[in-house]
Each structure stands twice: as C-alpha cells, then as structure tokens.
Amino acid sequence: MKSNLSRRSFFHKGALAAALSTTALHSFGNGLTEAVERTPQSSKPSDLKITDIKCGYIRNGHSLFVKVHTNQDIWGCGEAVDATPGTYHLAKMMGQRIKGKSPLNVHRLFEDIRRSGFFEGAQSGMYIAVLTAIETALWDLTGKAYGMPVYQLLGGKFRDKIRVYCDTAAYRTEGPKPEDFAKAAKDAIKAGYTAVKFDIDERTDPAKYDAYNWTASPGEMERMYNQVAAVRKAVGPKIDICIDMHGRYDLTTGKRVAKLMEPLNLMFLEEPIPAENAEAYKIISESTSTPICAGENHYLAHGFRRLFELGAVDIVMPDLQKAGGLGEGQRIANLANLYYVPFAPHMVASYLGAMASSHVCASVPNFLILEWQVYFDEDPMFKEIVSFEGPMIQNGHIPLSEKPGIGVEINEEGMRKYATPGMPFFE
Structure with a gap:
C-alpha cells in the first residue's frame, strides 16, 4: 500500500495535539509522526470503512475468534471465550450493524451494538461475550491504522512486561494427591514462574455429601488444606499461591475454607461461591484475612459496581475476553482503583487474548497479576492458531508487544484443523 499525502498531512496537523495526551512518545510531537511514517496507508482515516466480520470457533465453540475487515488492506483480530457456543449468527448480526x-x-x-441489543440480552452472557471479541478486534484495527500498540491508544503504559501466575492444571490428574500439587508447583517455579494457581474443587471427591450439596464435608476440607499446604511447603514463603473454588460451594464453606487457608498466606482465594450474590461475598471477605477474589463471571463495568460499593472483594478479576472488551476492561480497572482494589484479570483464551489483556494490564496503575495457563507451554495448538514474534513468556512475564495493534494475529490455516465441526469457519 502506498502512502497518500492527504492522509499524512492529516496526521502531521494532529500530531502536536495528540502528543499532549500520549504518555510514551519518543519526544514532543514526534511519536505520531513516526508512527505514520512506518504504517502502510492508502487514504485518510475518514475513508476507512468496515466491510465484513468473519469468525471461527475452536474448543467445541467455547473460543470465538473474529476478524473485522475493511475497504483497505487492514483488519483487526479479537477473541471471546466461554459464553460463545452457538453464537455464529449473533456475531454476524452485530457485524451487519456496524458495516x-x-x-x-x-x-x-x-x-451502537450494546444499545441496539437492550432486549436481546445486552446486559451479560453471550451477547456481551461476542461484543467483546468485536470490540477487541476494533482496537487491534485502530492500532494498525495509526501505527500504534493498543496500550498507547488506551493512554500509555505503566509497565513493559506483565506478570502472570501459572495455572498448573493439576486437576488433569484424577484425584490429585498433595504430592501431585507439590510437584506441579515446583515444575512451574523451575520454568520461571513466581506465582501458581490450583483448583481445589473436585466434583468426584468421594468425601462429598452428594453431587448437589454445596457444603464441603470434613473430608473435603482436609483434602483442600493438605493439597495447598503441600504447595506452600514445596515452594517456600516467597512464592505467591492462588486457589480457585469455581463458585461451587456455599457461604458456610466459603467462610470455613478462607479461614482454614489463613496460615498458608495465599495471594487470593478465587470464587468460593457463585458470582451473583455480592452481599454473600462481603460476609466471606469480612470473616477472614485471606484475600477474596471474584469477577470472572461478571459482565460490563455495571456488573462490578455492587462489588466495589459493598467492599465485597479484595481483588477483582474480570475476564477481558467476555466482560465487554479492552475499553470496558480498563473502565473496570479504573473503577476498582477508586476503591483501592487490585486488578488481576482471569484469562483462559489464546495468546491473542493474553496479549490483548496485557495491553489493558499495562495501561492501569492497579494491575496485580494476569492468569496464564500451563497448556500454553505444552499444547502445540496454542502456537499454531496465532502468529506472533518473540517468546510468549519470559521468566514468568509476558513481554508487552510494541507492534501496531495487539501484536498477535489469527492464523486461520493453523486454526482450521481445530475448528469446531458443523460451524462456519471465517466465511
């Protein structure tokens, strides 16, 4: 694509004004100019139009990938997770609304998309998850159009690398014993991570009262403590440990587990109870010195307001691949910052989602830590479905991309063999 003088003139005229609000320019007035010089352009920004939205699914529909195409040789990539099965036509409908x-x-x-869906479920769930993927792709596209990384569009960065905790996926061992937890933790530390996470809810635990009772039995409580105590013994006092209960217990159990874990000095206890009842979270948080974390199953900044107003959680963990996107993620973080609550996003997406989340984490002061899945290191699929430069991870941190946009691309051909059967694939 060849540069066009009218577009370049447009950027030169706006560069000095933009510099006043941009936090990481090389020198006054030069950052946007240099960005323009290195970015392919065919016309001024006002001529850039959306022409199509295409999408593909993997993980039996639980991972949605979106490409927003334009009338120029430029597109944006986005991703959503979990609340996405069966949403192909919803994604295409949203695309038509902004075409x-x-x-x-x-x-x-x-x-435009959110308000048009007030009676279609635009408050949470699948509607917001799909909107998240599209919103993320729009940030990626805008960054490419202006030759700037997404964090710069969000106002600049507070950090150059994003610390992660490694979800060790010890649950893959059926009925994991304390020694299995200890080994997984030591393996993660050996790989360079300085924080680890373990799931302590086990649906098949023989000590459960029954399949539907949310109260943990004494046997379950003993198992939970022994597993986490083995991790603390294995890694020592200076490694952060997070544990997750996936919202599968009741208020009584949440309070008891939080209290039981106090001597182990956790970074946080995640979702001891379901997401819906902020008042119940407040009761747990006030009953213990163990930090309580929630937010994976909340949507939009609206969904977090009550948590902050009540002081219901110590740490907030929105999933930036389903809570509303990158702009909404920054709004949630800034809202949390007003209440002095740390921001530690949940993240079970691909490396596209991980890097997109990293741009938000870099752009806010109250970032604590980001989730990282051990399967990124082990499963070749996660390197095949995206294209990127440099290592994914270095010493327990994601190096923040300086490329225009998110810095990670969807690799359609690499993803094709993992596509969900029976679903259209980028059509």
Whole structure:
C-alpha cells in the first residue's frame, strides 16, 4: 500500500495535539509522526470503512475468534471465550450493524451494538461475550491504522512486561494427591514462574455429601488444606499461591475454607461461591484475612459496581475476553482503583487474548497479576492458531508487544484443523 499525502498531512496537523495526551512518545510531537511514517496507508482515516466480520470457533465453540475487515488492506483480530457456543449468527448480526462505519470510533461502535441489543440480552452472557471479541478486534484495527500498540491508544503504559501466575492444571490428574500439587508447583517455579494457581474443587471427591450439596464435608476440607499446604511447603514463603473454588460451594464453606487457608498466606482465594450474590461475598471477605477474589463471571463495568460499593472483594478479576472488551476492561480497572482494589484479570483464551489483556494490564496503575495457563507451554495448538514474534513468556512475564495493534494475529490455516465441526469457519 502506498502512502497518500492527504492522509499524512492529516496526521502531521494532529500530531502536536495528540502528543499532549500520549504518555510514551519518543519526544514532543514526534511519536505520531513516526508512527505514520512506518504504517502502510492508502487514504485518510475518514475513508476507512468496515466491510465484513468473519469468525471461527475452536474448543467445541467455547473460543470465538473474529476478524473485522475493511475497504483497505487492514483488519483487526479479537477473541471471546466461554459464553460463545452457538453464537455464529449473533456475531454476524452485530457485524451487519456496524458495516460501512469507521472502525476507528471504537467506543461509539461498542455503544451502537450494546444499545441496539437492550432486549436481546445486552446486559451479560453471550451477547456481551461476542461484543467483546468485536470490540477487541476494533482496537487491534485502530492500532494498525495509526501505527500504534493498543496500550498507547488506551493512554500509555505503566509497565513493559506483565506478570502472570501459572495455572498448573493439576486437576488433569484424577484425584490429585498433595504430592501431585507439590510437584506441579515446583515444575512451574523451575520454568520461571513466581506465582501458581490450583483448583481445589473436585466434583468426584468421594468425601462429598452428594453431587448437589454445596457444603464441603470434613473430608473435603482436609483434602483442600493438605493439597495447598503441600504447595506452600514445596515452594517456600516467597512464592505467591492462588486457589480457585469455581463458585461451587456455599457461604458456610466459603467462610470455613478462607479461614482454614489463613496460615498458608495465599495471594487470593478465587470464587468460593457463585458470582451473583455480592452481599454473600462481603460476609466471606469480612470473616477472614485471606484475600477474596471474584469477577470472572461478571459482565460490563455495571456488573462490578455492587462489588466495589459493598467492599465485597479484595481483588477483582474480570475476564477481558467476555466482560465487554479492552475499553470496558480498563473502565473496570479504573473503577476498582477508586476503591483501592487490585486488578488481576482471569484469562483462559489464546495468546491473542493474553496479549490483548496485557495491553489493558499495562495501561492501569492497579494491575496485580494476569492468569496464564500451563497448556500454553505444552499444547502445540496454542502456537499454531496465532502468529506472533518473540517468546510468549519470559521468566514468568509476558513481554508487552510494541507492534501496531495487539501484536498477535489469527492464523486461520493453523486454526482450521481445530475448528469446531458443523460451524462456519471465517466465511
């Protein structure tokens, strides 16, 4: 693509004004100019229009990947997780609602889609998850159009690398024993991680009262403590340990487990009870010195407001691949910051989602830590379905991409063999 003087003139005229609000320019007034010089351009931004949205699914539909195409040789990539099975036609409908519009008005397009769906479920769930993927792709596209990384569009960065905790997936061992937890923790530390996470809810635990009772039995409580105590003994006092209960217990058990874990000095206890009842979370948080974390199953900044107003959680963990996107993720983090609550996003997406989340984590002061899955290191699929430069991870941190946009691309051909059967694939 060849540069066009009218577009370059447009950027030169706006560079000095933009520099006043951009936090990481090389020198006054030069950052946007240099970005323009290195970015392919065919016309001024006002001529950039959305022409199509295409999507593909993997993981039996639980991972949605979106590409927003334009009338120029430029596109944006986004991803959503969990609340996505069966949403192909929803994604295409949202695409039709913004077709022909400029992709650079990210917040406006987000509101156009959200407000048009008030009676279609635009408060949470699948609607917001799909909107998340599209919103993320719009940020990626805008960054590419302006030759800037997404964190710069979000106002700049507080850090160059994003610390992660390694979800060790010890649950893959049926009925894991304390020694299995200890070994998984030591393996993660050996790989360079300084924080680990374990799931302590076990649906098949023979000590359970029954399959539907949310109260943990004494046998379950003993198992949970012994597993986590083995981790603390294995890694010593300076490694952060997080544990997850996946919202599968009741208030009584949540309080008891939080209290039981106090001597083990956890970084946080995640979702001891379901997401819906903020008042119940407040009761648990006030009963213990163990930090309580929630937010994976909350949507939009609206969904987090009550948690903050009540002081219901110590740490907030929105999933930036389903809570509303990158702009909404930053709003949630900034809202949390008003209440002095740390921001530690949940993340079970691909490396595209991990890097997209990293841009948000870099852009806010109250970032604590980001989730990382051990299967990124072990399963070749996660390197095949995306394209990127450099290592995914270094010494327990994601190096923040400086490339325009998110810095990670969807690899359609690599993803094709993992596509969900019976679903259209980027059509």
